[in-house]
Amino acid sequence: MAAGRQDGPHPFDVDTASHPGGDGRRGAxxxxxxxxxTGHPNGGYLLALAVRALHEDIARPLPLVVSGFFLRPANPGRASLSTEVVRDGRRTATGQARLVQDGKEIVRATATFGDLGDGGPTHTVNTVPDLPPPEECTDPMAGIELPGVSMLDQIEYRxxxxxxxxxxxxxxxxxxxFWMRMVGREADVAALPMLVDAGPPVVMELGEKGSSTVELTVHVRGRPAPGWLACRAATRHVSDGYHEEDFDVFDSTGTLVAQSRQLAILT
Known part of the structure; x- marks a missing residue:
């Protein structure tokens, strides 16, 4: 069970909701x-918001691949979303969504939706992170206060x-x-585009202050089982202030459920 389970809708479900508007857009x-x-909302959260709005138009069980381009920082407050179904095929459907604030496009996302678990071939050469059980690990945020970083109230780490x-x-x-989980909610497919962007930039191990996402692509590989998620994040190249970050997420059964790569710029 996720820590601190609460009554009523979870903040993630409330904060990624949108509603139809009279002009053919969705309000959020x-x-x-x-x-x-940075003081701005997390890019993965914004991507999850856009993908959920797009999912309202596509009658497929889950997003298989999502790509988001971050055009400018978002700010808390009102926004609008416009969605378009580009193609609805036999096995998959593809669409795009635009998140706009104050007349300016913030995020443009594309996603292909489909299903998993059709019995196709499966081969795994990657390994699950070799971590002690979460209860034997350290909470790296214990005793640390970062004013303005509200995401730490929603995610915990070991x-x-x-x-x-x-x-x-x-x-x-x-x-x-490391281990990661949402506070008060089990992870599901809808949360994966946010969770792959929920760790601190690993370029901080190079002495950098952090980075901001330019583009993020997420592959959904499975439906997470309840419990902690084992995560691996790595950067291999920093070039002229830009770097990639690869992120793998395994559920409590050791099954790969998401992988991502983003291009980010050092801040």
Missing amino acids: TVSDRWTVL TPRLPGWMRGAPSGRPEWE
Whole structure:
């Protein structure tokens, strides 16, 4: 069971909801419950908001692949969404969504929806992060207060040891393996586009202050089982201030449920 389960709708479900508008668009509110170090709402949260709006138009069980381009920072407050179904085929359907605030496009997302579990071939060469059980790990955020970073109220982490950048000694190896889960809610497919962007940028192990996402692509590989998620994040190349970050998510059964790659710019 997720920690701190609560009565009523979870903040994630409330904050990713939108409603039809009379002009053919959808109205939404960008919440202040998902802000990060920049003070702006997390990009993965914005992507989840856009994909959920698009899903309202597509009668397929889940998003298989999602790609979001982040054109400018969002701010908490009113927003609108426009969606378009580009193609509805036999096995998959593809559409795009635009998130707009104050007349300016914030995020443009494309997604292909379909289903999983049709009995096709499965081969796995990647390994699950070798982590002690969560109850034997450390809460890296214990005793730390980061005013304005409200996302830490929604996500919790466990790690075998504090990363070097948190100890004032970046390791020089931009990678991290850790446990993660939502507070008060089990992870599901709808949450995966947010969760792959919910860890601190691993370039902080290079002594960098952080980074902002330019583009994020998410592959949904399975429906998460209840419990903690084992995560692996890594950067292999930083070039002229830009870097990629790869992120794998395994559920409590050791099944890969999501993987992503983003291009980000150092801040």
